Amino acid sequence: MIILTGTNQITFGEGTLTGQELTIFQKKNNSAVEYHYDSVDTLLFELNMRSQIMESAKALSTSGVYFADLTKSMANPAYWHITDQGRFKLNAGASPQEAIRDIFTNGSAYAFECSMAVIVVLYKAILESIDPRQFDRMTSDLLIFDWQSNSKLHLVDRIGNEEAITGDIIYFENPEVHPMLPWWKGENVVMIEEGLYYGHGHGLGITSAEVVITILNKYRLDGSMQSAFMTDRYVHPDFTYFAPFQGSDRKKHITVKIGDSIYVR
Template identity: 65%
Template sequence: MILIEGTSYITFGEGTLTELELAIFKKKQTSPYEYQYDSIHALLFELHMRMQIMKSAKALSRAGVYFAGFERTLCNPSYWHLTDEGRFQLKSGVAPQDAIRDIFTNGGSYGFECSMAVIVVLYHALLQSIDPGQFDLLFADLLLFDWDSNSKLNLIDRTHTEEAVMGDVLYFENPDVEQLLPWWKGENVVLLENDLFYGHGHGLGIASGEEVINVLNKYRIPGSMKSAFLTDRYVHPDFSCFSEYQRPSKERPITARIGDWIHVRKVGYLIN
């Protein structure tokens, strides 16, 4: 259930939400779990950014970035310093927004593994969702690695994957991975529409959950009967932390509280 200002009675006028945004709203609204928002603005920002996460995932899948383990990580030295741990540290004097965009425009200069890929997706989606100048201020010392090393994204850790919606980051685990092939121990993925997932590397790209599991199962120890599986853990940014930085070009819809109902109508609410 979605709660805003103490009510769960929310209605949107025609065209206020896209088809996919409406699907996310309906799933959260009919959930037995409670999702609280400070305002309609915060809810709309989350729906918008979730759309951007999916667009960024698809864009990265087409960008030509190589899959590489930590020891073979690659980056464009014009924007990033590659640390001994395989992390990308933003170079002095480089705008964070330019460095993130370069990954998508010069993908052939980059190679990283799946956990960094989803972090890149989240940063790019955030850049598309908030004012670029604010993005540069928020991430002036940008460091790219895995989802446990990017606290500035304010990732919220959740369980119960039946509650996951489009734009969430999930993980497939391969418990009996062949020890000589540790990069097949699992796959970080972004949930897309139609129950598809984006997973970087291993030739996966955009695939169904069954396809991800089938690929991982090929790299188990001989004789293993333990299949790869989708874990209960999933994460997403704390969207409310970033909603105040929404791009100035975004116009808020008209909202009206009538009794227990909140009515929302589109008035030039722009979606990039």
Template identity: 55%
Template sequence: MIVVGGTNKVTFGTGILTERTHAVFRTKHNSPLRYHYDSAATLLFELTLRSNIVEAARALSQSGAYFADFEHSFCNPVYWDRTREGKFRLRSGASPHDAIQDIFANGKAYAFECSMAVIVVLHKGLLDTIEKHHYDALFTDLFLFDENAKRDLQLIDRRPIQEAVAGDILYVQNPDYDPAIPWAKGENVVMLDDERFFGHGYGLGVASAEDVMTILNKQRLPESTVSASFTDRFVHPDFAYFAQWTRRRYNQPLIAKIGDWIHVEKI
């Protein structure tokens, strides 16, 4: 259940929500868990960012960026320095937002594995949701590496998996993977809005859950009987934290509380 400022009675006028954002709202509002928001504006920010994460995932799938393990990763040296471990650090003097945009505009200059791919997607989704100058101020020392992402993107762990919605990052584990293929251990995927997922590994792109499992299962040990499967954990950015940087960008709707109801309407 979604609770905004102490009430679960929230209505949206025509044109406020898209089909995608309405589906996320409906799913969370019908959940047995309680999702608390300090304001309708914060809720709208989350719905917008989730939608932009989905768009970013689809865009990365079409960017031409290659899959590679860390040992064989590469990047555009105009914007990034590649570390000895195969991670990407923002080049001195480069703009954070230009560096992220370049991955999508110049994908064939990049190769990375699935955990970095979902980090790139989250950054692009956030960049498309807040002001560029705010994004640059937040990520002056941008380093595309999973441990840094937990802090920089304020990632929050959630469970159970049944609560995941579009824009969440899930993990598919493959317990009996072939040790000769270490990247077959699992796949980080972005949940999209049509029962499909984006995964960068093996050139997967946009695929069904069954497709993801099938590809990973082909990389198991010969005697394995344990299928790849989703873990019961997913992550997403701290939407409430980042919502403070969106106030001026969008024409804010009219938000009024009448009795127990919060009404959100276009001005």
């Protein structure tokens, strides 16, 4: 459940949350796990940013970006240069926000693998959730690789995928992948909503867990008996860290506490 300044009695006025934000709130609030927030503003920021992660994943799925392993990565040279390791390094003097937006508007100039796609989605969601000037300040030396190497995202590790909700990053593992096809060893996905995930690799797009597993299973060792599976670990950005950097134009809400209840509108 959601615990806010000592209470779990939270009521939102009509129109305060979008339908997606309300769904996220209800999933967390109905959980047996306690999720603590220091303010209504921090909670609202997380609900919005999770929705932005979903929208960014949908946008990348239709952007025209190609799938490629690290040896065949492509990027628009106006904004990026590709390192020997296949990483995207922001060009000196380039605007981070313009470079991220270019991936979504000029997708055919880009090719990367699934873990980099997840990173791109997260950076786009952060950009849409905070003051763009703060984004440029935070990411002036932006380097895009995999989600394990991006400390700027302030990722939080969690265990128990039954708690995963919109905006969380989940990994499907293929433990008996054919050794000649290492790029099929797993798939990083963004949870879109209950039962749907965005995976950049191998043309998955937005699909179900069953489809992800079925596709991975096609590339196992001959005679393999162990299916691919969704791992129990998932990650997401530290929303509390980013909340103070949201823009001044963000809609303000009225919060009233009466007894043990909090009302937001």
